Amino acid sequence: MICAQQPRTRLVHLPTPLEAAPRLSDALGVDLWIKREDLAGLCVGGNKSRLLEFVLGSLRTTGVDTLIAHAARQSNKLRDIAAAAARCGMQAVLLIPADDEADHEAPQGNRLLFDILGADVRVVPAGLDHGAVLALQEDVRAELAARGRRPAILDRALDYGVDATIAYVDAAEELVGQFAALGGAPHSVFIAVGAGMTVAGLALGLKHLGAPTQVVGVCVAGTAADLDATIRHHAARAAERLGIATQLEAGDVVLVDDYAATGYGVLTPALTAVIHRFAREHGVVLDPVYNAKVALALTERAAVGQVPAGAKVVMFNTGGTPAIYQYAAGLAGTLE
Structure with a gap:
C-alpha cells in the first residue's frame, strides 16, 4: 500500500x-x-474526515493538544477539525471571518456544529489574504503556547497540506x-x-x-x-x-x-x-x-x-x- x-x-x-x-x-x-x-x-x-486521519497521525506523535485553523464560517474543514479534536481529547481553536449580519443571528449549519463540538470560535477580520491569515494563526499559536498548550496550525501551506x-x-x-x-x-x-x-x-x-x-x-x-x-x-x-x-x-x-x-x-x-x-x-x-x-x-x-x-x-x-x-x-x- x-x-x-x-x-x-x-x-x-x-x-x-x-x-x-x-x-x-x-x-x-x-x-x-x-x-x-x-x-x-x-x-x-x-473528505476532511478522511484526511484528518493522516493529519492527526502526524501531529499526535509530537504531543500536540490544540488545533488552530482558519476558514469560512460554514467550513466543512473547521467542523471536522472540531470533531476530530473532540474524538482525540484535544482543543480546537477556529478562526472565522466577521460578518456583521451573521454575528448577530443564531448560528446555523456548520457554525452551529462548531459550538456543539466544543470549539473555541474566534471571529477575526474578514477579507484577509493568505499571508495575513498565516500571521494571525501564528499569533494565536504563540498566545496558546505561552499558556502552556502545545498548539499546531492546520494550514494548506504547512504539513497539513501534505497530509491532506x-x-x-x-x-x-x-x-x-x-x-x-x-x-x-x-x-x-x-x-x-x-x-x-x-x-x-x-x-x-x-x-x-x-x-x-x-x-x-x-x-x-x-x-x-x-x-x-x-x-x-x-x-x-x-x-x-x-x-x-x-x-x-x-x-x-x-x-x-x-x-x-x-x-x-x-x-x-x-x-x-x-x-x-x-x-x-x-x-x-x-x-x-x-x-x-x-x-x-x-x-x-x-x-x-x-x-x-x-x-x-x-x-x-x-x-x-x-x-x-x-x-x-x-x-x-x-x-x-
Missing part, C-alpha cells in the same frame, strides 16, 4: 461506500457510481481496489476542487497506480490556470513525502471552471435543479457549494457527449450537507 508507512489516527469508516446510481445512470446515459465520502462517519462525514494530499492518494488506491472487485476501472472521476489537495492526491494516486481514469476537477472558485499549478505543487510535496517518483503534469487533471464564475456558494437555478434531481432520483442530498457543482458539470458534460455513452463514471460526494440549511429559502421556494 502506497501510504502504509504514514502515521495515522483512525477516525472514519473505510472504505467509504461506492454506490451504483441506476436511475441517474439511465437518465444521464452513463454508468454512474457515487463515492460516498459523506458517509465517512466522523460527525457528518466528508496523501489522504487522497490513499483514497485513489481504495477506489482502484473497489473497481477491481467489480471487474474494471472507471473512465472518469468527477470531484470538487477548492484548495486543491483532495484532487491532487486522487490524481497522483491514480497516475501512480497506472489507472486509465481521467480526473475531472470542478472548480468552486478561482481559475483553472491558477489551480492547475497549485494542484501540481500539492502533488509534488506529497510524492516527496511518500518517496515516489510519480509527478503530475499539466493536463493530468481536467479542470472545469465554468461554475466558479457564478461565485463561491451562490445558489443558481441550475444548481437548484440538479440538487432536486439527485435527491429525487437517488435519495442523496448535495450541498450547493461543492457537490452540486460537480453534479451539474457531470450532467452537462454527459449531455453533450464529453463523457462517452455508457462509460463508468465516479462522482465523489465529499460531504457538506449542513450547508444546505443556509439555502432554505432558495431551495424550498422552487419545490413542486
Whole structure:
C-alpha cells in the first residue's frame, strides 16, 4: 500500500461506500457510481474526515493538544477539525471571518456544529489574504503556547497540506481496489476542487497506480490556470513525502471552471435543479457549494457527449450537507 508507512489516527469508516446510481445512470446515459465520502462517519462525514486521519497521525506523535485553523464560517474543514479534536481529547481553536449580519443571528449549519463540538470560535477580520491569515494563526499559536498548550496550525501551506494530499492518494488506491472487485476501472472521476489537495492526491494516486481514469476537477472558485499549478505543487510535496517518483503534469487533471464564475456558494437555478434531481432520483442530498457543482458539470458534460455513452463514471460526494440549511429559502421556494 502506497501510504502504509504514514502515521495515522483512525477516525472514519473505510472504505467509504461506492454506490451504483441506476436511475441517474439511465437518465444521464452513463454508468454512474457515487463515492460516498459523506458517509465517512466522523460527525457528518466528508473528505476532511478522511484526511484528518493522516493529519492527526502526524501531529499526535509530537504531543500536540490544540488545533488552530482558519476558514469560512460554514467550513466543512473547521467542523471536522472540531470533531476530530473532540474524538482525540484535544482543543480546537477556529478562526472565522466577521460578518456583521451573521454575528448577530443564531448560528446555523456548520457554525452551529462548531459550538456543539466544543470549539473555541474566534471571529477575526474578514477579507484577509493568505499571508495575513498565516500571521494571525501564528499569533494565536504563540498566545496558546505561552499558556502552556502545545498548539499546531492546520494550514494548506504547512504539513497539513501534505497530509491532506496523501489522504487522497490513499483514497485513489481504495477506489482502484473497489473497481477491481467489480471487474474494471472507471473512465472518469468527477470531484470538487477548492484548495486543491483532495484532487491532487486522487490524481497522483491514480497516475501512480497506472489507472486509465481521467480526473475531472470542478472548480468552486478561482481559475483553472491558477489551480492547475497549485494542484501540481500539492502533488509534488506529497510524492516527496511518500518517496515516489510519480509527478503530475499539466493536463493530468481536467479542470472545469465554468461554475466558479457564478461565485463561491451562490445558489443558481441550475444548481437548484440538479440538487432536486439527485435527491429525487437517488435519495442523496448535495450541498450547493461543492457537490452540486460537480453534479451539474457531470450532467452537462454527459449531455453533450464529453463523457462517452455508457462509460463508468465516479462522482465523489465529499460531504457538506449542513450547508444546505443556509439555502432554505432558495431551495424550498422552487419545490413542486
